[in-house]
Amino acid sequence: MHLLAVVLAAVLLAACGVVPRDPEGTLDRVRSGTLRAGISQHEPWTRLEAGQPSGVEVRLVERFAQELGATVQWTDGSEAELVAAMEVRELDLLVAGLTADTPWQTKVAITRGYATTRVVVAVPADQPVPADIAGLRVAVEDGTEAAGLLEEKTDAVAVRVPDVTRVRDSAVAVDEWLVDLLGLKDTGVHLHKAEHVMATPLGENAFLTRLERFLIAHQGEVPALLDAEARAP
Amino acid sequence: MTQERDHRELPPDKHRLLVKAVRLEWFSIGYLLTAIVLLYLTLGSSQAMKAAWVEDILGLLPPAAFLIAARVRRRSPNERFPYGYHRVTSVAFLSASMALLALGVFILYDSVSKLARFEHPPIDLVKPIGDDPVWLGWLMLAALAYSAVPQVVLGRLKQPLARELHDKVLFADAEMNRADWMTAGAAMLGVVGIGFGLWWADAVAASVISVNIVHDGYKNLRVALGDLMDKEPTVVDHSRADPLPKRIEHELRALPWVRDAEVRLREEGHVFIGEAFVVPTDDEDLVGRLDRANQQLRKLDWRLHELVIAPVPEIARPEPAGGGAGDQARP
Numbered sequence: 001m002h003l004l005a006v007v008l009a010a011v012l013l014a015a016c017g018v019v020p021r022d023p024e025g026t027l028d029r030v031r032s033g034t035l036r037a038g039i040s041q042h043e044p045w046t047r048l049e050a051g052q053p054s055g056v057e058v059r060l061v062e063r064f065a066q067e068l069g070a071t072v073q074w075t076d077g078s079e080a081e082l083v084a085a086m087e088v089r090e091l092d093l094l095v096a097g098l099t100a101d102t103p104w105q106t107k108v109a110i111t112r113g114y115a116t117t118r119v120v121v122a123v124p125a126d127q128p129v130p131a132d133i134a135g136l137r138v139a140v141e142d143g144t145e146a147a148g149l150l151e152e153k154t155d156a157v158a159v160r161v162p163d164v165t166r167v168r169d170s171a172v173a174v175d176e177w178l179v180d181l182l183g184l185k186d187t188g189v190h191l192h193k194a195e196h197v198m199a200t201p202l203g204e205n206a207f208l209t210r211l212e213r214f215l216i217a218h219q220g221e222v223p224a225l226l227d228a229e230a231r232a233p
Numbered sequence: 234m235t236q237e238r239d240h241r242e243l244p245p246d247k248h249r250l251l252v253k254a255v256r257l258e259w260f261s262i263g264y265l266l267t268a269i270v271l272l273y274l275t276l277g278s279s280q281a282m283k284a285a286w287v288e289d290i291l292g293l294l295p296p297a298a299f300l301i302a303a304r305v306r307r308r309s310p311n312e313r314f315p316y317g318y319h320r321v322t323s324v325a326f327l328s329a330s331m332a333l334l335a336l337g338v339f340i341l342y343d344s345v346s347k348l349a350r351f352e353h354p355p356i357d358l359v360k361p362i363g364d365d366p367v368w369l370g371w372l373m374l375a376a377l378a379y380s381a382v383p384q385v386v387l388g389r390l391k392q393p394l395a396r397e398l399h400d401k402v403l404f405a406d407a408e409m410n411r412a413d414w415m416t417a418g419a420a421m422l423g424v425v426g427i428g429f430g431l432w433w434a435d436a437v438a439a440s441v442i443s444v445n446i447v448h449d450g451y452k453n454l455r456v457a458l459g460d461l462m463d464k465e466p467t468v469v470d471h472s473r474a475d476p477l478p479k480r481i482e483h484e485l486r487a488l489p490w491v492r493d494a495e496v497r498l499r500e501e502g503h504v505f506i507g508e509a510f511v512v513p514t515d516d517e518d519l520v521g522r523l524d525r526a527n528q529q530l531r532k533l534d535w536r537l538h539e540l541v542i543a544p545v546p547e548i549a550r551p552e553p554a555g556g557g558a559g560d561q562a563r564p
Contacts, residue, residue: 020368021430023353109278109355203353203432209368212358216366 020205026092027068027207035070035092037061038082042097044229045196048076056225057095057198060114064214083107089201093211100195109202113195114215115222118176119146121156121191122184124169129187133171139164140173147173149191177226244535247398254394254403255303258296261387261406265292268380275376277369278354280347281423281438282377284340288416288446289380291333295406298325302402306502319538320461322502326402327457334450340443344436353432356424373424381417384410396469399503399536401460404469405453412449416442463499477534481509484530485542490514490522495548504538510545519544 022028039046039053047055053074065072075082075091083104085091098104100113121138123129130136134155140147142160150158150173164172165182172184179186198215200208243251272286302322310317356373358366388410395404419438426434456471466475478496485494491511498507509530513519523542531537 019428020356020370021428023430023432025430109357112358112360200355201353202355203427205356205368205370205427206430208355209358209366213366216358216360216364 020209022204022206024089024201024204026089026201026204027210030065030068030070030092030207032069033071035061035065035068035072036090037065037072037074038085038091038094038096039074039076040079040082040094040096041076044226045097046095047229051076056115056222056229057097057196059225060215060218060222061093061095061198063218064211067214068210079104083199086199086201092200092204092207094199096199098197098199100197102197102199104199107202108199109204109208110197110199111208111212111215113197114219115196115226116193117196118193119149119173119191120176120179121150121154121171121173121187121189122179122182123171123187125183125185129185130171133187133189136171138171138173139167146191153191154189177223178230181227181230243398247535250394250397251303254391254398254400255300257387257390257394258299258403258406261296261410262293262300264383264387265289265296268376269293271376271379275369275372277356277373279356279373279420279424279427279435280344280354281420281435281442282373284344284439284442284446285377285380285416285420287336287340288413288442291336291446292384292406292409292413294329294332295402295409298322298329299400299402299406301325302502316501316506319501319504319506322400322402323457323460323500326405326453327461329402329405330450330453330457332450333446334454337443337446337448337450341440341447344439344443348433348436348440351432352436354427354435356427368428370424370428374421377417377421377424381414381421384413384417388413399469401456401469401471401503405449405456409449412445416445419445460500466498466500466505475505477505477537478507480533481530481537481540484533485509485511485526488522488526490517491526493548495550497551498537501538503536505534505536506539507541509540509542510548511542512547513544 039048039058041048043055045055045057046053047058053076062072075085077085079096082091082094082096086094086108094108098110100110102110104110121133136156137159138150138156139159139161140150141164142162147158147160150156156171159170161167164174165178171187172182173191174182174184176186178184198211200211269286269289272282272289276282276286302325305321306318308318356368356370359369359372360366361372388407391403391407391410395401395407419441423435423438426438466477467473468475478498481496481498482494485491485496490513492514493512494509496507496509498505511526513522523544527540527542530540
């Protein structure tokens with residue numbers, strides 16, 4: 001009986017190493033080969049400058065490919081195009097600043113969230129933090145989800161501007177990672193929260209879990225990468 | 234015409250078994266709720282997990298039906314419900330089996346269409362405790378094991394009680410418990426299949442499970458409809474007709490003043506209610522004779538809850554089954 005338990009435990013441990021496997025062998029193919037990555041612009045996560053990809057997720061994908069000894073072959077397009085390509089397994093990985101609530105998740109597999117971002121209401125660091133934002137004039141980028149949320153969910157007065165990073169001496173609704181950079185401080189009012197994810201083909205579980213292990217190991221570097229992106233000209 | 238009305242349904246020894254069954258069913262519900270939560274937390278995108286989860290949720294129906302029925306059926310008859318509340322058990326049974334059938338069909342459709350679309354189920358990592366990520370598949374297997382093993386034991390405990398109490402809802406529940414370990418086993422094979430890169434294993438396992446659920450539902454629905462149609466009483470596992478009506482008929486025919494007798498019984502929940510028609514040789518002390526016969530017959534079996542004995546001039550027997558849906562004329 002004890003022997004049986006030991007054998008069972010050994011089998012389980014061995015299985016932990018090889019399970020799960022990919023039905024289509026993505027991980028094995030990518031290792032020491034080519035990682036076919038799709039990119040759709042969504043700054044600061046993904047950016048295309050003269051066809052050259054950059055951004056937080058691009059940096060992460062390059063590091064991941066390096067770990068696997070693979071070279072990245074980038075394909076750019078709209079999310080819909082890239083998802084369609086991924087469904088027929090023409091792409092192994094998709095980065096587009098996707099969040100965990102993406103509607104694509106019945107067509108592609110999404111990873112665990114590797115970064116959480118918030119849109120916060122912040123005030124200049126030298127001003128006192130108001131107890132309540134009711135009636136407060138808050139600058140917010142026109143045509144964004146944050147603008148709508150500020151309008152509907154709070155009692156603040158939304159002042160729509162083309163670019164919040166240029167606003168001075170006013171409360172603003174900005175991405176959390178810009179707060180320090182712009183000399184602001186968080187009022188504690190958070191408009192929305194997003195879990196950032198990447199996407200892989202459905203069912204390629206070895207590849208998916210390998211990517212997730214990489215993201216878990218490197219998620220601590222995301223704030224620094226975001227900061228670097230924000231400081232970039 | 235004699236009538237005896239006694240609405241304490243169960244003799245004392247059976248009552249003790251009922252108390253035990255009620256306790257077992259409450260325990261089942263509590264356990265199933267924990268299994269349902271556990272499976273929900275590890276559901277992921279596995280089709281087989283979803284099927285096993287749904288079956289566990291449906292597994293709540295028979296115990297719930299049993300417990301509700303155990304409360305309601307004891308109520309005495311009143312003017313609005315002159316026949317009492319025994320049949321609440323059949324109603325509970327009918328609704329439970331309808332739910333079973335409908336959900337089985339739904340999961341079957343869902344799984345087969347996923348199989349047809351070649352959908353590969355993704356299962357990723359989770360961090361249940363601390364910083365070590367674990368493949369969700371392992372947690373699924375653990376949750377499925379938890380939802381399988383106690384069911385086997387519960388099923389084995391319930392089945393003899395169901396036989397003793399002649400309770401079909403309890404029997405159906407015990408059957409479902411026994412079938413559930415197979416469900417969990419099939420789901421485990423599906424998850425292990427995904428682990429080894431066999432994307433289809435999951436949907437195939439889910440289809441097998443759903444066929445099993447459909448089968449359960451269909452079987453129980455037939456029995457429930459039969460009961461509501463006043464089909465001849467059967468033994469608790471529905472394998473054959475209950476011998477009680479024939480026994481009563483023999484007992485009646487054996488009485489010296491009875492020339493011919495015919496008995497029809499129906500199942501109301503777990504008791505039998507019905508009529509006996511007798512052709513007396515003469516009218517002497519007819520009321521007294523009928524009354525004594527009734528008392529004697531009621532001692533035959535505790536399940537014989539109410540028997541109306543009616544004297545008639547002659548007996549027209551019903552046609553044998555399969556002789557078409559013709560009128561089964563009765564005196």
